[in-house]
Amino acid sequence: MYVAAGRMSVHFVLSLALAASALAAAAAPVLANQHVVVVLDDSGSMDESMRSMRGTRKIDAAKSALATVVNQLDDDAQIGIIVLNGAGDGQRWVVPLGPLDQNNVRRAVAGIQASGGTPLGQVLKEGADALLQVRDKEHYGNYRLLVVTDGEASDPGFLDAILPDVLGRGITIDVIGVDMAQNHSLATRVHSYRRADDPASLTAAISAVFGETSSDSDETGQSDFDMLSGIPTEVASAALEALAESGNDPIEPQDTAYRSDGAYHYPQRQPGSSSETLGFLCLGSLCLLVVLGLVAILSAVLVIFRRGR
Numbered sequence: 643m644y645v646a647a648g649r650m651s652v653h654f655v656l657s658l659a660l661a662a663s664a665l666a667a668a669a670a671p672v673l674a675n676q677h678v679v680v681v682l683d684d685s686g687s688m689d690e691s692m693r694s695m696r697g698t699r700k701i702d703a704a705k706s707a708l709a710t711v712v713n714q715l716d717d718d719a720q721i722g723i724i725v726l727n728g729a730g731d732g733q734r735w736v737v738p739l740g741p742l743d744q745n746n747v748r749r750a751v752a753g754i755q756a757s758g759g760t761p762l763g764q765v766l767k768e769g770a771d772a773l774l775q776v777r778d779k780e781h782y783g784n785y786r787l788l789v790v791t792d793g794e795a796s797d798p799g800f801l802d803a804i805l806p807d808v809l810g811r812g813i814t815i816d817v818i819g820v821d822m823a824q825n826h827s828l829a830t831r832v833h834s835y836r837r838a839d840d841p842a843s844l845t846a847a848i849s850a851v852f853g854e855t856s857s858d859s860d861e862t863g864q865s866d867f868d869m870l871s872g873i874p875t876e877v878a879s880a881a882l883e884a885l886a887e888s889g890n891d892p893i894e895p896q897d898t899a900y901r902s903d904g905a906y907h908y909p910q911r912q913p914g915s916s917s918e919t920l921g922f923l924c925l926g927s928l929c930l931l932v933v934l935g936l937v938a939i940l941s942a943v944l945v946i947f948r949r950g951r
Contacts, residue, residue: 766789
Protein backbone atom coordinates (compact mmCIF):
# COMPACT_ATOMS: atom_id res chain seq x y z
CA MET A 643 0.00 0.00 0.00
CA TYR A 644 2.77 2.42 0.96
CA VAL A 645 4.74 1.44 -2.15
CA ALA A 646 1.72 2.12 -4.36
CA ALA A 647 1.17 5.47 -2.68
CA GLY A 648 4.81 6.32 -3.22
CA ARG A 649 4.56 5.53 -6.89
CA MET A 650 1.46 7.70 -7.20
CA SER A 651 3.32 10.57 -5.54
CA VAL A 652 6.25 10.22 -7.93
CA HIS A 653 3.92 10.21 -10.95
CA PHE A 654 2.09 13.24 -9.55
CA VAL A 655 5.34 15.14 -9.02
CA LEU A 656 6.54 14.31 -12.53
CA SER A 657 3.22 15.46 -13.99
CA LEU A 658 3.46 18.77 -12.14
CA ALA A 659 7.05 19.25 -13.25
CA LEU A 660 6.23 18.54 -16.89
CA ALA A 661 3.25 20.89 -16.77
CA ALA A 662 5.39 23.66 -15.32
CA SER A 663 8.01 23.05 -18.01
CA ALA A 664 5.37 23.30 -20.72
CA LEU A 665 4.03 26.57 -19.29
CA ALA A 666 7.52 28.02 -19.17
CA ALA A 667 8.11 27.03 -22.79
CA ALA A 668 4.79 28.53 -23.85
CA ALA A 669 5.73 31.82 -22.22
CA ALA A 670 9.07 31.94 -24.05
CA PRO A 671 9.33 34.21 -27.09
CA VAL A 672 8.85 32.57 -30.48
CA LEU A 673 11.73 34.53 -32.06
CA ALA A 674 14.45 32.32 -33.53
CA ASN A 675 13.05 29.10 -32.07
CA GLN A 676 13.56 27.03 -35.21
CA HIS A 677 16.82 25.07 -35.28
CA VAL A 678 17.47 22.67 -38.15
CA VAL A 679 20.61 20.74 -39.05
CA VAL A 680 20.53 19.30 -42.56
CA VAL A 681 22.57 16.10 -42.86
CA LEU A 682 23.34 15.90 -46.58
CA ASP A 683 24.70 12.70 -48.09
CA ASP A 684 27.70 13.57 -50.28
CA SER A 685 28.85 9.97 -50.78
CA GLY A 686 30.01 8.64 -54.13
CA SER A 687 26.61 7.19 -55.02
CA MET A 688 25.08 10.68 -54.91
CA ASP A 689 27.22 11.46 -57.98
CA GLU A 690 25.08 9.06 -60.01
CA SER A 691 22.14 10.14 -62.17
CA MET A 692 18.56 9.82 -60.95
CA ARG A 693 16.78 6.89 -62.56
CA SER A 694 13.81 9.00 -63.60
CA MET A 695 15.95 11.77 -65.09
CA ARG A 696 19.13 10.63 -66.77
CA GLY A 697 21.73 13.36 -66.79
CA THR A 698 20.56 14.86 -63.48
CA ARG A 699 22.86 13.82 -60.66
CA LYS A 700 21.31 13.15 -57.26
CA ILE A 701 23.72 15.55 -55.54
CA ASP A 702 22.78 18.34 -57.97
CA ALA A 703 19.08 17.74 -57.38
CA ALA A 704 19.64 17.88 -53.61
CA LYS A 705 21.71 21.07 -53.82
CA SER A 706 19.14 22.76 -56.05
CA ALA A 707 16.27 21.73 -53.75
CA LEU A 708 18.08 23.07 -50.67
CA ALA A 709 18.84 26.39 -52.35
CA THR A 710 15.21 26.76 -53.45
CA VAL A 711 13.78 26.04 -50.00
CA VAL A 712 16.30 28.24 -48.16
CA ASN A 713 15.07 31.21 -50.21
CA GLN A 714 11.64 30.72 -48.63
CA LEU A 715 12.76 30.55 -44.98
CA ASP A 716 12.29 33.23 -42.35
CA ASP A 717 15.37 35.18 -41.33
CA ASP A 718 14.92 34.22 -37.67
CA ALA A 719 15.57 30.52 -38.35
CA GLN A 720 18.83 28.85 -37.33
CA ILE A 721 20.19 26.50 -39.97
CA GLY A 722 23.23 24.25 -40.20
CA ILE A 723 24.35 21.96 -43.03
CA ILE A 724 26.71 19.05 -42.46
CA VAL A 725 27.86 16.52 -45.06
CA LEU A 726 29.05 12.95 -44.55
CA ASN A 727 32.54 13.37 -45.98
CA GLY A 728 33.53 16.95 -46.75
CA ALA A 729 36.10 18.11 -49.26
CA GLY A 730 38.79 15.70 -48.09
CA ASP A 731 39.97 18.01 -45.32
CA GLY A 732 37.84 16.37 -42.63
CA GLN A 733 35.63 19.46 -42.37
CA ARG A 734 32.04 18.24 -42.54
CA TRP A 735 30.26 21.44 -41.57
CA VAL A 736 29.45 23.26 -44.79
CA VAL A 737 27.32 25.77 -42.89
CA PRO A 738 27.81 25.85 -39.08
CA LEU A 739 24.57 25.95 -37.10
CA GLY A 740 23.58 29.57 -36.60
CA PRO A 741 21.30 32.41 -37.78
CA LEU A 742 20.24 32.01 -41.40
CA ASP A 743 22.37 33.81 -43.99
CA GLN A 744 20.77 32.93 -47.32
CA ASN A 745 23.67 34.14 -49.47
CA ASN A 746 26.19 32.19 -47.40
CA VAL A 747 24.06 29.03 -47.55
CA ARG A 748 23.69 29.25 -51.33
CA ARG A 749 27.43 29.72 -51.84
CA ALA A 750 28.32 26.88 -49.48
CA VAL A 751 25.81 24.44 -50.97
CA ALA A 752 27.00 25.19 -54.51
CA GLY A 753 30.49 23.96 -53.62
CA ILE A 754 29.46 20.51 -52.32
CA GLN A 755 30.86 17.57 -54.29
CA ALA A 756 29.93 13.89 -54.03
CA SER A 757 32.68 11.46 -53.05
CA GLY A 758 33.30 9.03 -50.21
CA GLY A 759 31.37 6.74 -47.87
CA THR A 760 28.21 6.95 -45.77
CA PRO A 761 29.13 7.30 -42.05
CA LEU A 762 25.59 8.37 -41.18
CA GLY A 763 25.78 7.38 -37.51
CA GLN A 764 28.86 9.50 -36.81
CA VAL A 765 27.47 12.55 -38.61
CA LEU A 766 24.02 12.19 -37.03
CA LYS A 767 25.69 12.31 -33.62
CA GLU A 768 27.71 15.37 -34.61
CA GLY A 769 24.60 17.17 -35.82
CA ALA A 770 22.66 16.23 -32.68
CA ASP A 771 25.48 17.48 -30.44
CA ALA A 772 25.41 20.85 -32.20
CA LEU A 773 21.66 21.15 -31.60
CA LEU A 774 22.03 20.19 -27.94
CA GLN A 775 24.76 22.77 -27.46
CA VAL A 776 22.46 25.51 -28.73
CA ARG A 777 19.52 24.24 -26.65
CA ASP A 778 21.67 24.29 -23.52
CA LYS A 779 22.02 28.04 -24.01
CA GLU A 780 18.53 28.94 -25.25
CA HIS A 781 16.47 26.40 -23.22
CA TYR A 782 13.54 26.44 -25.64
CA GLY A 783 12.63 26.01 -29.30
CA ASN A 784 12.29 23.23 -31.85
CA TYR A 785 15.32 21.13 -32.74
CA ARG A 786 15.41 19.02 -35.89
CA LEU A 787 17.73 16.79 -37.91
CA LEU A 788 16.85 16.51 -41.61
CA VAL A 789 18.67 13.62 -43.27
CA VAL A 790 18.86 13.64 -47.09
CA THR A 791 20.45 10.39 -48.29
CA ASP A 792 20.38 7.81 -51.07
CA GLY A 793 21.75 4.83 -49.16
CA GLU A 794 22.22 2.91 -45.94
CA ALA A 795 24.79 3.85 -43.30
CA SER A 796 28.26 2.36 -43.49
CA ASP A 797 28.28 2.34 -39.66
CA PRO A 798 24.88 0.69 -38.96
CA GLY A 799 25.82 -0.63 -35.51
CA PHE A 800 26.84 2.79 -34.25
CA LEU A 801 23.77 4.41 -35.83
CA ASP A 802 21.45 1.89 -34.16
CA ALA A 803 23.20 2.38 -30.82
CA ILE A 804 22.88 6.17 -30.69
CA LEU A 805 19.43 6.55 -32.27
CA PRO A 806 17.35 6.07 -29.08
CA ASP A 807 19.55 8.58 -27.23
CA VAL A 808 19.19 11.19 -29.98
CA LEU A 809 15.41 10.73 -30.03
CA GLY A 810 15.36 10.74 -26.24
CA ARG A 811 16.79 14.25 -26.14
CA GLY A 812 13.63 15.54 -27.84
CA ILE A 813 15.28 16.01 -31.24
CA THR A 814 12.99 15.40 -34.22
CA ILE A 815 14.51 13.33 -37.03
CA ASP A 816 13.16 13.50 -40.59
CA VAL A 817 14.62 11.36 -43.37
CA ILE A 818 14.29 11.80 -47.13
CA GLY A 819 15.28 8.82 -49.28
CA VAL A 820 16.68 10.10 -52.58
CA ASP A 821 15.92 7.84 -55.56
CA MET A 822 16.17 4.66 -53.47
CA ALA A 823 14.92 1.32 -54.80
CA GLN A 824 13.34 0.60 -51.41
CA ASN A 825 12.66 2.54 -48.23
CA HIS A 826 15.59 3.39 -45.98
CA SER A 827 15.99 1.25 -42.84
CA LEU A 828 15.30 4.39 -40.77
CA ALA A 829 11.87 4.83 -42.38
CA THR A 830 9.92 3.29 -39.48
CA ARG A 831 12.23 4.46 -36.70
CA VAL A 832 12.16 8.24 -37.06
CA HIS A 833 9.47 10.91 -36.90
CA SER A 834 8.89 11.12 -40.66
CA TYR A 835 10.13 9.52 -43.87
CA ARG A 836 9.60 10.71 -47.42
CA ARG A 837 10.61 9.26 -50.77
CA ALA A 838 12.00 11.56 -53.46
CA ASP A 839 12.54 9.93 -56.84
CA ASP A 840 12.90 13.08 -58.94
CA PRO A 841 14.02 16.71 -58.45
CA ALA A 842 10.48 18.04 -58.03
CA SER A 843 9.53 15.55 -55.30
CA LEU A 844 12.86 16.18 -53.56
CA THR A 845 12.20 19.92 -53.43
CA ALA A 846 8.66 19.25 -52.20
CA ALA A 847 9.90 16.87 -49.49
CA ILE A 848 12.50 19.31 -48.13
CA SER A 849 9.96 22.15 -48.27
CA ALA A 850 7.43 20.01 -46.37
CA VAL A 851 9.89 19.34 -43.54
CA PHE A 852 10.71 23.02 -43.14
CA GLY A 853 6.98 23.76 -43.31
CA GLU A 854 6.42 21.40 -40.38
CA THR A 855 9.23 23.14 -38.49
CA SER A 856 7.56 26.50 -39.02
CA SER A 857 4.22 25.08 -37.89
CA ASP A 858 5.82 23.60 -34.78
CA SER A 859 6.98 27.07 -33.73
CA ASP A 860 3.39 27.80 -32.66
CA GLU A 861 3.45 24.81 -30.31
CA THR A 862 6.48 25.45 -28.12
CA GLY A 863 4.63 24.16 -25.07
CA GLN A 864 4.35 20.64 -26.51
CA SER A 865 5.69 17.96 -24.20
CA ASP A 866 8.90 16.18 -25.18
CA PHE A 867 7.03 12.94 -24.65
CA ASP A 868 4.50 13.86 -27.37
CA MET A 869 7.37 14.20 -29.84
CA LEU A 870 7.91 10.42 -29.61
CA SER A 871 4.47 9.59 -31.01
CA GLY A 872 4.54 7.33 -34.04
CA ILE A 873 7.89 5.77 -33.15
CA PRO A 874 8.01 1.97 -32.58
CA THR A 875 7.48 0.97 -28.95
CA GLU A 876 10.94 -0.52 -28.35
CA VAL A 877 12.69 2.57 -29.73
CA ALA A 878 10.38 4.96 -27.88
CA SER A 879 10.94 3.07 -24.61
CA ALA A 880 14.71 3.48 -24.81
CA ALA A 881 14.28 7.09 -25.90
CA LEU A 882 12.01 7.92 -22.95
CA GLU A 883 14.56 6.45 -20.55
CA ALA A 884 17.26 8.62 -22.08
CA LEU A 885 14.99 11.68 -21.90
CA ALA A 886 14.35 11.10 -18.20
CA GLU A 887 18.04 10.76 -17.36
CA SER A 888 19.79 13.23 -19.66
CA GLY A 889 19.66 16.87 -20.67
CA ASN A 890 21.77 18.69 -23.20
CA ASP A 891 25.06 16.91 -22.58
CA PRO A 892 26.80 15.67 -25.77
CA ILE A 893 26.00 12.17 -26.92
CA GLU A 894 29.31 10.57 -25.96
CA PRO A 895 30.58 7.39 -27.65
CA GLN A 896 30.80 5.62 -24.28
CA ASP A 897 27.05 6.07 -23.87
CA THR A 898 26.76 2.92 -25.96
CA ALA A 899 28.85 -0.24 -26.07
CA TYR A 900 30.05 -0.85 -29.61
CA ARG A 901 32.37 -3.53 -30.97
CA SER A 902 33.97 -3.95 -34.36
CA ASP A 903 31.76 -6.95 -35.11
CA GLY A 904 28.73 -4.66 -34.96
CA ALA A 905 27.35 -5.98 -31.65
CA TYR A 906 26.09 -3.35 -29.23
CA HIS A 907 23.82 -2.79 -26.25
CA TYR A 908 22.46 0.11 -24.22
CA PRO A 909 24.20 0.44 -20.83
CA GLN A 910 22.63 2.21 -17.87
CA ARG A 911 23.11 5.95 -18.42
CA GLN A 912 24.21 8.23 -15.61
CA PRO A 913 22.08 11.33 -15.00
CA GLY A 914 23.12 14.34 -17.07
CA SER A 915 24.83 17.28 -15.42
CA SER A 916 23.32 20.06 -17.52
CA SER A 917 21.58 23.04 -15.95
CA GLU A 918 18.30 21.94 -17.49
CA THR A 919 18.42 18.56 -15.75
CA LEU A 920 19.33 20.22 -12.45
CA GLY A 921 16.43 22.63 -12.81
CA PHE A 922 14.05 19.74 -13.47
CA LEU A 923 15.19 17.94 -10.33
CA CYS A 924 14.85 21.10 -8.22
CA LEU A 925 11.35 21.69 -9.55
CA GLY A 926 10.38 18.09 -8.83
CA SER A 927 11.72 18.36 -5.27
CA LEU A 928 9.79 21.58 -4.72
CA CYS A 929 6.57 19.99 -5.95
CA LEU A 930 7.16 17.01 -3.64
CA LEU A 931 7.60 19.34 -0.65
CA VAL A 932 4.36 21.14 -1.54
CA VAL A 933 2.47 17.85 -1.74
CA LEU A 934 3.90 16.64 1.58
CA GLY A 935 3.00 19.97 3.17
CA LEU A 936 -0.59 19.71 1.98
CA VAL A 937 -0.83 16.15 3.30
CA ALA A 938 0.49 17.28 6.70
CA ILE A 939 -2.01 20.15 6.89
CA LEU A 940 -4.94 17.93 5.93
CA SER A 941 -3.86 15.33 8.50
CA ALA A 942 -3.70 17.98 11.24
CA VAL A 943 -7.14 19.33 10.33
CA LEU A 944 -8.57 15.81 10.40
CA VAL A 945 -7.08 15.16 13.88
CA ILE A 946 -8.52 18.44 15.24
CA PHE A 947 -11.91 17.66 13.74
CA ARG A 948 -12.00 14.21 15.35
CA ARG A 949 -10.99 15.58 18.76
CA GLY A 950 -13.72 18.21 18.52
CA ARG A 951 -16.30 15.50 18.10
